[in-house]
Amino acid sequence: MSTQTPDTDETDPQAERMARKEERATEREEASSKPDVGDDAITLKVFRYDPEVADKQEPRFDTFHVPREPGLTVLDALIYARDTYDSSLTFRHSCRQAVCGSDALFINGSQRLGCQTQVADLSNSDVVRVEPLPHREVVKDLVVDMDHFYDQMDAVEPYFSPTEEPDGEQLQSKENHEKIKMSTRCIWCGACMSSCNVAAGDNQYLGPAAINKAYRFYFDEREDDERQEERLQIIEQEHGVWRCQTQFSCTTVCPKDIPLTEHIQELKREAVKSNLKFW
């Protein structure tokens, strides 16, 4: 027999690929353990994907060890991982205080804002799994394409537009201001849309955020009846309020505690009332 060296042609490409993958995983594991993170560290498992980078085209999870500190938020942990281990780790974030709505993520299986979620408050605070918002196209790592969300918002004519231009300061009762107050808190984070089963199955469904935006104007007494009717027509369409199956997932995940499901039901009642009027 000649040498036992196998011919390259006989190599199992799958095995080779797995071996390479293993090697990279070990490298990453080593990299992420290098700095001294102390005895008490959390394990952060982060979804990775980049359509352009060879070893990230196939989605994977990377593991990072982050020192546990009082008040540590999931966003803090991500920033630590990025600045300490891997500067290519990509996620949107800006204000760090739950008002810009950039960092809605899928954390340990539910939609939350990274900045508003303390690791210690998670039911499993030892292993934190972070994924991009479900039901959205992933651009890279934790960044999703928000265009569809913005399109749905635009579809409800999301701006104050009374039939006649006001002349000077308009009055608004305290009660009416109170009525729309919760609906005006929306920060456009998209958590609600991502949690909604109906939206997942019907791409044209306006979704909780957009319907809530319509609610905000529909109930604002500074807009007139004529506009109200027009607004009802928009939200009453085939992919509007009637699609909601009252599963309350949007209400559960809303970081601003907006009673989204109730707002949708209230608009359904308004639509019924308005239709009865013409009987």
Add this chain to the structure above:
Amino acid sequence: MYEHDVIVVGGGGAGLRAAIGAHEAGADVAIVTKLHPVRSHTGAAEGGINAALREGDDWELHAYDTVKGGDYITDAPAAETLAQDAPDNVVQLENWGMPFSREEDGRMSQRPFGGLSFPRTTYAGAETGHHLLHTLYEQVVKRGITVYDEWYVTRVAVSDEDDPNDRECYGCVAWDIQTGEIAGFRGREGTILATGGDGQVFDHTTNAVANTADGVAMAYRAGVPIEDMEFVQFHPTTLPSTGVLISEGTRGEGGILYNAEGERLMYEYGYATNDGELASRDVVSRGELTEINAGRGVDDEYVHLDMRHLGEERIMDRLENILHLAEDFEGVDGLEKPMPVKPGHHYEMGGVETNENGETCIDGLYAVGEVACVSVHGSNRLGGNALPELLVFGARAGKHAAGEDLGEPEIPVGKTADAEGIEESDVDFPVEPGALAASSAVVSGDTPEEVVETAREAETERIEGLLEKEEGVNHAEVRSKIQKSMTDNVNVFREESAIEDSLETIREAREEYQDVYVADKSRTFNTDLQHTIETRNVIDAAETIAMGALAREEFRGAHWRKEYQERRDDEWLKHTMISWNDGTPELWYRPALLEGENQTYEPKERHY
């Protein structure tokens, strides 16, 4: 190349208002912004909008409070324009549907704020900025204004005449974060910088991570003087662990500050015996830090802000957001316990030198909002004056760029031969500031389009260079070095040796930045690259702050100097100006304008 009449850089309050203004004046306007507009940091503003709307108040009182609040280095024409235009702008917002808090009679509510002689802070709960931002964005959508979101503008396209006053701005260069495309944007009538603040210069800040002084750095390198950067506002009530802001509205509604001994510090130790907690921000911040340094801080780190006595009903009505912030970011229930607070970086009073119309000395280049220095805030901004600033000057710049005649401005811009009262500085810096090698951000070209295209090519080369480098320093190391040094040395209390120390550290950071590299080679959503570009802007801004702080040998407003414990009006009623000068910065001074429409604002001792 993308072409519009007016290009607005930045989609926060100032940028949106500028775009609406330009649109109203008939221009084809586009907003180019590195964040989607609703993500902008205007949304984090809490307290309210100062405007003399009600009987018993008038614009002259507002203007006076503003000049006094700025410790008499505010330019009077700027303060008066702000005060005159603010009421209409607030009513305009109301007419666009902004959900302001309301009185029993249905009118918009106003509340007291620090340093105001009348309760003129018009508010929407403790989330005024959020409502303002969304209301303006709604109007942008309504008007169909083009928005290029997640496009990062990295350079303005400016021609290269020797004298910056002869240069012209023809647009800018932006990089599409999502795809990596680098494109020229031609602004036929004007390019308006509305890029916001510079909070990333410090490590304990109320600012967003996106606030990286982009506009200051771009205008500076193109030749526009940068004004009064040493005047940095440290807000007295930020949460100790994160820097999250607790609105001045909390004190406006009656919240009280206590030291660790349970003493009402503002009165007990004489920091402000008339207005107490509602003194101007610089006064309250120094009061708190003096207590902490004297060993009367809680846990040696912070003081207490107590609002429990206001009662749940009033808190829920007017300050509900504060409860959420204290709970989410400090784990404290503000209804049950006093909230821990300490001073934190909040706002840059200085910025790109402009006049009342937002114009800089470079034709076609404007700046508005926090990035600009009109100067309307002088050495200390009053709470509630940032939002009217971005409305008033945003609208004016938008209209002006679109060709509307707003009258002759009174505030001069640029270091021109005929400018009155200009003085050169003789301050010695411990290290050379500025570029390490000959550096210019201006380009030549026979036509405006050629200037934009040449700028795009130069920027492409810079960005490709960063991506090609295979090893080097990570930007995060450089940035954190700057943040630590600035927070340690150029904070509320400043002294010469510490500021010099910072200038040395900034120089080191600049050298390290030469070796910076981007590990992520992807063209898709490359935030590594974005942050690397931002870090150079942070370095430029930090340096101008430290240079101004070293130069200004007096104590005025937010600028306290250990060696100079008094305001020195005989010598220092002037603005600190820094010109990039193609990489070898020049420091000079321009007199403050205290001559108003109907009165001269004579500097008086500032008591609260």
